[in-house]
Amino acid sequence: MKIKTKLTLGVGLLFLLIILLSIVGAKYINELKADTENILVANYNSLEYSRNMLVALEEGSEKALQKFEINLQNQEKNITEIGENETTAEIRNNFELYKSNKFDTSFQTIIRKDIFRLMDMNMQAIQRKSEVAKVTADKAVFWIVLAGTLCFLIAFVLLVNLPSNIANPIRELTDSIQQIADKNYSERVHFESHSEFGQLAKSFNTMAAKLEEYNNSNLAKLMIEKKRIETLISNMHDPVIGLDENLRVIFANEEAIKISGLAQNDLVGKSAQELSIRNDLIRTLIQDIVFSEATVVEKQSPIKIFSGNKESYFEKETLHISITPTGENITKLVGHVIFLRNITSYKELDIAKTNFIATVSHEFKTPISSIKMSLQLLENEQIGKLNGEQKNLVDSIKDDTNRLLKITGELLNMTQVESGNIQLSILPVDPKEILLYAINANKTQADQKQITFEIDCPADISKIHADSEKTAWVLTNLISNAVRYSYENSMIYLTMRQKENQVQISVRDTGQGIAPQYKDKIFDRYFRVPGTKKEGTGLGLAISKEFIEAQGGKISLESEFASGSTFTISLLKADS
Ligand code: ADP
Numbered sequence: 001m002k003i004k005t006k007l008t009l010g011v012g013l014l015f016l017l018i019i020l021l022s023i024v025g026a027k028y029i030n031e032l033k034a035d036t037e038n039i040l041v042a043n044y045n046s047l048e049y050s051r052n053m054l055v056a057l058e059e060g061s062e063k064a065l066q067k068f069e070i071n072l073q074n075q076e077k078n079i080t081e082i083g084e085n086e087t088t089a090e091i092r093n094n095f096e097l098y099k100s101n102k103f104d105t106s107f108q109t110i111i112r113k114d115i116f117r118l119m120d121m122n123m124q125a126i127q128r129k130s131e132v133a134k135v136t137a138d139k140a141v142f143w144i145v146l147a148g149t150l151c152f153l154i155a156f157v158l159l160v161n162l163p164s165n166i167a168n169p170i171r172e173l174t175d176s177i178q179q180i181a182d183k184n185y186s187e188r189v190h191f192e193s194h195s196e197f198g199q200l201a202k203s204f205n206t207m208a209a210k211l212e213e214y215n216n217s218n219l220a221k222l223m224i225e226k227k228r229i230e231t232l233i234s235n236m237h238d239p240v241i242g243l244d245e246n247l248r249v250i251f252a253n254e255e256a257i258k259i260s261g262l263a264q265n266d267l268v269g270k271s272a273q274e275l276s277i278r279n280d281l282i283r284t285l286i287q288d289i290v291f292s293e294a295t296v297v298e299k300q301s302p303i304k305i306f307s308g309n310k311e312s313y314f315e316k317e318t319l320h321i322s323i324t325p326t327g328e329n330i331t332k333l334v335g336h337v338i339f340l341r342n343i344t345s346y347k348e349l350d351i352a353k354t355n356f357i358a359t360v361s362h363e364f365k366t367p368i369s370s371i372k373m374s375l376q377l378l379e380n381e382q383i384g385k386l387n388g389e390q391k392n393l394v395d396s397i398k399d400d401t402n403r404l405l406k407i408t409g410e411l412l413n414m415t416q417v418e419s420g421n422i423q424l425s426i427l428p429v430d431p432k433e434i435l436l437y438a439i440n441a442n443k444t445q446a447d448q449k450q451i452t453f454e455i456d457c458p459a460d461i462s463k464i465h466a467d468s469e470k471t472a473w474v475l476t477n478l479i480s481n482a483v484r485y486s487y488e489n490s491m492i493y494l495t496m497r498q499k500e501n502q503v504q505i506s507v508r509d510t511g512q513g514i515a516p517q518y519k520d521k522i523f524d525r526y527f528r529v530p531g532t533k534k535e536g537t538g539l540g541l542a543i544s545k546e547f548i549e550a551q552g553g554k555i556s557l558e559s560e561f562a563s564g565s566t567f568t569i570s571l572l573k574a575d576s
Contacts, residue, residue, distance in 0.1 A: 025140070028137070050119045072092060247272045302315050319339070320336050357411050364404070372405070407537060430463055449487075453494055456495045493506070
């Protein structure tokens with residue numbers, strides 16, 4: 001039954017019973033009122049008249065007889081009982097005889113008897129009528145109690161059933177909705193009733209079933225996707241490690257597990273920060289994540305890892321992953337993926353190349369030096385005079401030999417840099433001396449182009465902490481470049497300044513300068529500005545950078561295209 005019908009029936013019945021109770025009550029109260037009124041009017045008055053007549057008869061005076069007459073007349077108008085009329089008529093008769101027979105006392109006795117009969121008649125009537133009133137009252141009590149009990153029963157049934165009838169399904173439904181909110185989509189409600197709650201339960205169960213189906217289908221798809229990605233990652237030949245936003249390892253493929261030297265269970269699911277305390281590799285891998293929050297892919301120098309009884313080289317790339325959650329517009333970091341590209345084979349080739357270049361340039365040095373010596377002997381006039389053509393030839397061979405010597409020198413230096421074997425002997429040295437040496441080394445080329453040097457150097461310049469040979473090589477290279485890339489008859493400015501705990505040496509030319517787009521690449525190995533006509537290897541500035549940085553210094557470039565460039569090296573003061 002529907003709740004609405006239940007409520008209407010219950011409350012309606014209660015309402016009807018209250019009306020019935022009121023009608024029954026009113027009816028019986030009216031009946032009782034009529035019964036008592038009847039007794040009062042019909043019999044009580046007759047008794048009153050009879051008593052007055054008896055009193056008047058006893059007195060016997062004229063006045064009393066008048067009173068008797070009035071009461072008798074009243075009695076004659078109040079005939080209500082069977083036989084009352086005859087008795088009253090007899091009293092009238094005897095009273096008239098009593099009056100006409102000069103108040104004969106025998107009549108007085110008869111009259112008194114008649115009055116007593118009248119009184120008796122009325123008394124009996126009163127008793128009978130009060131019996132009737134009692135029956136009426138009993139009936140009233142019966143019907144009122146019956147209606148009241150029915151009202152009570154219905155109200156009690158409603159009181160006991162109705163609240164729980166409404167509240168229980170609502171509570172069950174609320175609990176089930178809570179379960180659905182907690183993603184327990186198998187939850188169902190079971191109302192047997194055909195009420196509105198029954199329909200609600202049906203709709204709820206349909207909704208839950210659809211949600212379950214949707215959830216399961218989605219989950220299955222997601223599981224397949226997850227498996228696919230996991231298989232893909234585990235089949236990759238390069239190590240890959242995934243971290244969540246709290247740096248907990250969420251996945252690591254076989255290669256990553258192999259190089260980490262840990263068991264899968266000791267790596268996956270563990271905090272990378274905790275692992276890094278015991279594992280050097282993990283520490284190296286996460287240090288850039290811990291210290292920077294950048295969201296771009298970062299490249300760093302190769303990482304050397306000893307695993308599987310051999311040294312391997314890996315290039316690390318860290319990808320910071322951010323997403324914008326559905327319904328939100330702020331992106332948040334959800335994790336990091338670390339890729340390690342195995343570059344061992346390239347590295348081995350590179351080492352082989354470096355070794356080859358080192359061997360070749362080293363082997364070249366001796367024959368080139370002996371060619372140089374032979375040329376000097378040829379130039380010696382004591383051995384024999386050269387004619388003009390021969391002299392030109394010797395000069396040309398000399399130039400080429402010098403160039404070859406420069407190249408082999410640069411290549412040797414480069415091999416030192418690449419193998420990380422820069423041998424330094426750092427001592428306090430006078431920077432002025434080094435500068436003058438470098439200027440001297442470039443004097444001939446500068447003179448050829450009528451280039452002059454302007455030196456600006458404070459007399460009290462401090463000594464620097466440097467390897468004089470390497471620094472001289474760098475300055476020679478910078479001045480050589482300045483001379484080569486300057487126009488004829490120009491100036492080269494050499495400035496030395498003291499700045500805090502450093503000494504800065506600048507080489508400024510007024511040549512063609514370097515275009516801004518090449519500024520970042522100029523110190524890269526083998527890089528040459530496109531279109532450069534002069535001979536060169538593109539190694540000079542790269543070696544200079546390595547040499548200066550190995551000494552704890554810095555090298556920088558300021559250049560304005562078409563109006564010259566300034567290279568500055570900064571090295572630590574000896575007393576700092
Ligand atoms: P190399 O001079 O042997 O080519 P470097 O490493 O010394 O190699 O220089 C790299 C490149 O930088 C040069 O090829 C040249 O294009 C450019 N460069 C270097 N110094 C200057 C300069 N002072 N003015 C203009 N360009 C320069």
